[in-house]
Amino acid sequence: MKDSFDIDNPFFAFMGGLADIVIVNLLFLVCSIPVVTIGASISAMYQTIGQLREGGVSSVCRAFMGAFKSSFKKSVPAWLLQLITGIVLIFDLFFVGMMPKAAAWSLIGMVTGGMALLWLFLTCYLIPAGIYDGRKLKEALPRSLYLAVRNLPYTAVMALLNSIPIVCIFLGTYFIGVVTPIYLLAGFGITAYFNTMLLEKCRDLHIAVSE
Numbered sequence: 219m220k221d222s223f224d225i226d227n228p229f230f231a232f233m234g235g236l237a238d239i240v241i242v243n244l245l246f247l248v249c250s251i252p253v254v255t256i257g258a259s260i261s262a263m264y265q266t267i268g269q270l271r272e273g274g275v276s277s278v279c280r281a282f283m284g285a286f287k288s289s290f291k292k293s294v295p296a297w298l299l300q301l302i303t304g305i306v307l308i309f310d311l312f313f314v315g316m317m318p319k320a321a322a323w324s325l326i327g328m329v330t331g332g333m334a335l336l337w338l339f340l341t342c343y344l345i346p347a348g349i350y351d352g353r354k355l356k357e358a359l360p361r362s363l364y365l366a367v368r369n370l371p372y373t374a375v376m377a378l379l380n381s382i383p384i385v386c387i388f389l390g391t392y393f394i395g396v397v398t399p400i401y402l403l404a405g406f407g408i409t410a411y412f413n414t415m416l417l418e419k420c421r422d423l424h425i426a427v428s429e
Contacts, residue, residue: 236404238270239267239408241282243403243406243407245278245283246259246282254294254297254298255290258289258293260346261285261345263406264346264347264417265289266282269281271415289351296350300337300341311331314326314327335377338377339377340366342376342380343366343373344359347417349362365420368422369420369421369423376413379409379412379413382397382405
């Protein structure tokens with residue numbers, strides 16, 4: 219009976235890990251309130267999750283805020299680029315969707331959709347994996363694309379996980395109501411945890427980060 223209350227019990231280990239993810243998720247949301255800081259928040263979340271997986275975190279809050287401060291200046295340009303291009307692509311997709319179903323517009327829609335898919339793939343590596351770190355942005359972008367294509371199966375899964383909130387927004391208010399409490403509590407942190415597991419398996423990623 220005593221063993222069931224051992225802190226090394228798998229149940230308590232799982233609950234402790236889940237609590238850490240909830241804390242990381244809440245810190246991510248708070249630090250993302252000024253939109254311009256979202257890139258630093260994403261970077262800090264992934265760095266902290268990575269440290270949690272390695273078991274080297276004594277204080278989740280201290281680890282997150284330290285990563286947030288250290289990555290702020292580097293991640294802001296990368297995030298703003300992603301934000302602006304993402305808004306443009308979403309606007310283009312809506313615009314093309316309202317056009318007549320002519321062959322020319324269908325072709326433009328396919329091209330725009332392909333660009334949006336590439337954008338989604340790039341977002342899996344540029345900030346979460348810190349590809350921009352130590353590189354000029356114009357060098358980091360093709361590097362992110364290289365990693366996305368080289369690790370395509372992992373990239374596809376990460377892109378799918380990242381897209382869940384966006385898909386729910388398009389599906390309507392019911393799905394928004396279902397996922398909102400989940401993401402407010404732990405959804406972003408859980409997504410980062412699974413994505414971190416996949417990033418650890420990606421080939422050549424260590425070269426991109428350490429060079």
